[in-house]
Amino acid sequence: MKASLRSALSALGVAFTAYLAVGGMFWTSTPQQPLLMVAMIALYLVTVWLCIFWGSGTTPLPLWLTALALLAAVLVPNVTWFAAGDDVRLQTWATWGLGGISALLAILVVRRRVWAAWIGVVILAVSGSFWIGIVSALSLGAVGAVVWVGIAQLVTGLMARAARDTAELTELQRSSSEWLASQSGRRRERRVTVQRAIALAGPVLTRVIETGGVLDDDERALARLSEGRLRDELRGRRLLDDAVRLQLETVRRRGTEVTMLDEGGLDGVEETQLTAIRTQLAQALADARSERVFIRTSQHESIAVTVVGRSRSEDDPDGEDVVDLWHEIRWPADADAP
Structure with a gap:
């Protein structure tokens, strides 16, 4: 079930990031450096898909891949705006990097590199302010990056807490089951011990009651043997x-x-x-x-x-x-x- 859920989430991540990258290909006018635009889209897709599929999904990303993601956060928006040209930097296809890198930073949070994701948010905000101005950067995607990373951190934190609570509940259930099993076993042992004690001491006690405690030598010897057998069974x-x-x-x-x-x-x-x-x-x-x-x-x-x-x-x-x-x-x- 976990494997199928991870596969579904990975497929969703691939589809969404591909959609964002394709947005950078619908040029309404020819960029000044089209090859650089295509190269940034390729770098973005390679980086984000490596972050999605690398490892088991439950371990943090390796440092080299985290560094590659931060490098993409620097290069993709900056090179895209440079390649687009001065007059079209506010076009949708020229600002796709804001949304694309925001998605990459959210993935970094899921892969347990929260500090790198927030560094990426700062990089994205600074880059956008430099190329298109702080107001345009905030309205076109910088705020979205903060929201995405924040929500991703909140959700992953809640999921981690739920996983810990589930593990603790499972451990409590296991301990409870073991305790109940041990108590059941002890009750059976006590029943067996009581039954054996009745079988050993019952005849002698009956004889003691019948005679009022007046026993002959053989009966006293038998009583001592019965007492010893009973002590053995109990101790x-x-x-x-x-x-x-x-x-x-x-x-x-x-x-x-x-x-x-x-x-x-x-x-x-x-x-x-x-x-x-x-x-x-x-x-x-x-x-x-x-x-x-x-x-x-x-x-x-x-x-x-x-x-x-x-x-x-x-x-x-x-x-x-x-x-x-x-x-x-x-x-x-x-x-x-x-």
Whole structure:
């Protein structure tokens, strides 16, 4: 659509500038220097059409082409009046350069050379005042040059502002869509988490209500396992798969306390990479013999998950726990830390 609009505007510009140039060929009397008249018309058409078609239309004109346009603004009206002769300088075909150069200056504004366009307006006004007088210059085209350049600057400024507003609106819409999508995803995650929590804790809670909180040893052990499973689902769901859940169950049945915490270190990680991390975690849990195991995701650039085990020292049972397990799960070779 943009390409077709630009093509239409370019065709309109070509047709209009050609119409202005043709006006300089309808001589009601023979100019003193007809070849110079034709040469100026040719210079004008070459310059203005280069300004229309050069580049993509969205970038400023190169400086050399801007300089050529200013050179045309100097030569075309001055040489045209010189070539026409003293007696016919106020004829329509002798003053065509005022309108033609005004159109060229408007094109300079559209091509983001506003300063050059206003310099051209000054050149045009000074040249017209010198050859045909200031009053005639103003009435025959100098005022029109000011109006054309001013309107072109106003319109291009409004269009640029509209383009910026459109880009900002598009960005806001994209951000809004992303936020809505993320909220929808989080709601689905919460629903899944709640459903899983009900499935895990529901039977135990029902039993607690039925017995008034009086549970036997097996039921208490089952309640502790259910609590652990529920905490895992709430705090470290991205670390879990069937193998990891099985190893967590096995470790807890041996009497080990397990704390799992995902602090966002795995956000944005692809599923294939998560699978590799979970496989290593399941193996680390299978080898764990500690009394307490802590599993945490990491923000480190090379470490994805850290597994730490602590137990009471056999030499000093009443002293502080000692670290008897330290296992770091590195990011897979094809993954980067988020």
